[in-house]
Amino acid sequence: MPLASEPVRDIESMYHKEDGRVLIEIKLMSVIQLFNSFDPAPFYEKEIDTQAEHYIVDTVRDFPAKTKFKIHIYLPPALVASEEAKKIIPAIHTHFHYRMLVADRKFRSKFRFGRISLLIGLVFLAVALVARQIVATMNNHFLAQLLSDSLLIIGWAAMWEPITVLLYELWPIIRSRKIYEKISTMEIEVLPLPG
Template sequence: MREVRVTRTERDGAVEIEFRFKSADQLLNPNDPSPLPARELTEFGEEYIAGYLDGCNLKKVAAITVGLPRASLSPGEAALLPETIRRHFSFRIADLDDDRRVSRREGKISVILAGINACIAILFLLVFVGRLDDPAVVLLTGLVTILNWVTIWDTYEYFVYDYRREVRKRRIYEKLAGIDIRVET
């Protein structure tokens, strides 16, 4: 089961969040043979921690605590776990930067396509403005309208939603790469 208990504590305007995992395998990738702190987090652990912080004011989050069952880590491993988590999120920032570069390229292409489609729509209307009683022209007008709506919406969605989400995710990972992390077993 993937259940994780989360406790949120506020003190003097600062927020501390405790994540209680049922096993170390929920947090640390059991298929990664690397010793701590080079071991990777599981996709579930990464997304769960980052996803929870997405709902918080990052400026107020002061620390996180990771709780694991007693027998899941040795005392030496427990001491290395905060560095492991910070290292993982630091490493993942580079992946997010690569994703953002690709995303920006796609955004530029979307703007160009939206511009081309708008020009085609204007030319289409100029050429066929007097023939709107022809069923084929009405059908083509609908097709051009739909194509323009789709390309403009895709461009709008990128800049208004997707890009903001990418920037927010990077801020969360930066926060997790430098935050105070405690371990409780």
């Protein structure tokens, strides 16, 4: 929390800008730092390091959706023109395009599950409500009331999961997918570390 004498800074003031775009700046001492060393894929297809990915994604997530970005990767001057450095830009784009495809698949799977569970929940609710009406005609008033209320609660409880999935769990996936898509087409520049 800022002290009373410190000015309150907005998040945008903490980043450099270039041509109206917020810069996501990553300083590396070697190209391999950007990649997951446990990934057995060829160099240019490797996964981006988890910390680098989180930094890029979290930066984009911190800003409004319409904000424009550019990524600057800083390397020691001797590495900027290397073959490995030339593979950084396509590797980042490929990585986030893959993440976008995974988010698409996750959305479709979750949406399919939500629709099926909604159908099951509605059928179960209808059966519970019909059974409730039948139970309400029983002679034992207390037992009939107890069973009737139990069927109503169980019927509505069956709707909990589909409602949770369809109303709340899909939106974060959609947001992540949009962020990955944005990063997968973002302009990236590899530059020498400032002296």
